[in-house]
Amino acid sequence: MSAARTFHVAVVGATGAVGTEMLRVLAERDFPVGRLTLLASARSAGRALPWKGATQAVEALGPDSFHGVEIALFSAGASVSRDYAPRAAADGAVVIDNTSAFRMNPDVPLVVPEVNGASAALAFQNGRRIIANPNCSTIQMVVALAPLHRAAGIERIVVATYQSVSGKGRLAMDELLTQSADVLAGRPAEPKVFPRPIAFNLLPHIDDFTPNGYTKEEMKMVNETRKIIGDESIRISATTVRVPVLVGHSEAVNVVTRRKIALDEARALLRAAPGVQLLDDPARPGQEYPTPREAAGTDLTYVGRLREDLSHERGLDLWIVADNLRKGAATNAVQIAELCMERHL
Numbered sequence: 001m002s003a004a005r006t007f008h009v010a011v012v013g014a015t016g017a018v019g020t021e022m023l024r025v026l027a028e029r030d031f032p033v034g035r036l037t038l039l040a041s042a043r044s045a046g047r048a049l050p051w052k053g054a055t056q057a058v059e060a061l062g063p064d065s066f067h068g069v070e071i072a073l074f075s076a077g078a079s080v081s082r083d084y085a086p087r088a089a090a091d092g093a094v095v096i097d098n099t100s101a102f103r104m105n106p107d108v109p110l111v112v113p114e115v116n117g118a119s120a121a122l123a124f125q126n127g128r129r130i131i132a133n134p135n136c137s138t139i140q141m142v143v144a145l146a147p148l149h150r151a152a153g154i155e156r157i158v159v160a161t162y163q164s165v166s167g168k169g170r171l172a173m174d175e176l177l178t179q180s181a182d183v184l185a186g187r188p189a190e191p192k193v194f195p196r197p198i199a200f201n202l203l204p205h206i207d208d209f210t211p212n213g214y215t216k217e218e219m220k221m222v223n224e225t226r227k228i229i230g231d232e233s234i235r236i237s238a239t240t241v242r243v244p245v246l247v248g249h250s251e252a253v254n255v256v257t258r259r260k261i262a263l264d265e266a267r268a269l270l271r272a273a274p275g276v277q278l279l280d281d282p283a284r285p286g287q288e289y290p291t292p293r294e295a296a297g298t299d300l301t302y303v304g305r306l307r308e309d310l311s312h313e314r315g316l317d318l319w320i321v322a323d324n325l326r327k328g329a330a331t332n333a334v335q336i337a338e339l340c341m342e343r344h345l
Contacts, residue, residue, distance in 0.1 A: 006034025010069040013076030014038035014058055017170045021330035022073050027052050039065050066091040071337050089129040094340050096333045098133040108132050110227050112139055113335040114275040115146040120339050131336055136328030137161050137249055138224040143301040144320045147273040149229055153258035156235040160252045164245040167324050173246055203242040248292025249324040260314045270303050279304045290321040298323055299331045
């Protein structure tokens, strides 16, 4: 590919928390954007967003928004993606969709580049030209667990998440800040975005409940993990919890492997894994374990508190942390775009 090759890139949902992060990641990674189109709802049209030292106006999303677009990054909600992603693909764009609209469609690859990057080729082989970006909590878990699965096969996963409010969007972040100030001032915390107050609280309730008692967020982790890793036999149970953190998801994960992995082997596998940073040294201050504060603003998946499960001879416990707006959304989408750029465009 010529070094001078550039691409017409569109960002749909450009004014949202993930959309603005997509712009930042495109600039930081020096993605070869020749022309940039920023798209959002009509109420956001005309708003100026920063781009490489200047500003660019947002346009209203419409049926004719994708003429000439080569790569379209979507993060504007599943209903918008279901309507406009096929239109963008029909106009010749490669669509990388950050919503749940197409994730479980068997004809749409669900891609985490460090884990199953080669599967992106399906979007071109079948002509759909749509690639799904997984759920944020799923992405960081599979980045950390994939090297263990390749080495010893994962039999079972039990995960409890501690998910920041930014996973719900900018209004949720504002609600946490407002409620925190209200509580500290002795005023009642009035929930609008969340079903109950989030400030100084925990909510074991992300997305709607399903008939089996799990939430949709929990079932995303179950179904998406199996699809990405490519093993429907893995048994998975998830409990997803919203916590009063602005940015960064954390997960307590227990895995049982088909072959026992010793701690030294597990540490070696994680140290060598792309996209993973192991912080698991109690003898070194600051290196004992990761927290969302350190993960925020970075693109790595951090792993700590690695230890043998006392209840199962083939079990391991891990603590996994990542920036949900970046690796959990924007960065993963741009990494997929880089795969497409290198292999297919």
